[in-house]
Amino acid sequence: MTRPEFDDLCAVQPGAVLSGPGELDAWKIGGKMFACFGHTDQRATNDDHVVVRCADTEMARMLIESGAAGKPAYFRGAWVRLDLPTLDPEEAKHRVAVSYTTIRGGLTKTAQAALPPLPEEC
Incomplete structure (x- = not known):
């Protein structure tokens, strides 16, 4: 899997936004991170791994x-x-969905209400 393919999985999550570039590139929902790519220094990126929430x-x-x-x-x-x-692409899709829904579920009810609705399968 490539970074652009992983970004595509994150981008389809309702209300997800990519912050960065900077010290960290992170996919967020309601201002809270659900996937993170780190940079090794200011000139080079480390796009061979991503951190997600279980x-x-x-x-x-x-x-x-x-x-x-x-x-x-x-x-x-x-x-x-x-x-x-x-x-594996299917594992990546599952891990993104779990991370996203876990972080989204931890937002305040007010913050959750301001987001686009979840698809039926979530």
């Missing part, structure tokens, strides 16, 4: 321990690192 820390731990995901450098808890070159 529904809970137990799932994140299981994905890391099984080798399906990696431990992200600067994130703790329910966040995992996905390596794009080896990431």
Whole structure:
């Protein structure tokens, strides 16, 4: 999977916006990040992995321990690192959906009401 392909999965989420470029490129919903690409320095980007949120820390731990995901450098808890070159497109779609809905679900009711509605399958 490439960075543009992953960006396409994020872009179709209702109300998702890409912030950056800068120190971090992040996909956000309601001002909260659900996917993040980090830069190694001001001149180079590191687009071979992305960090996403799992529904809970137990799932994140299981994905890391099984080798399906990696431990992200600067994130703790329910966040995992996905390596794009080896990431299956269906798994990527699922991970984006979980991260997006988890972050969206944590927004205030007022913030959620201001967003476009979720599709029926979410």
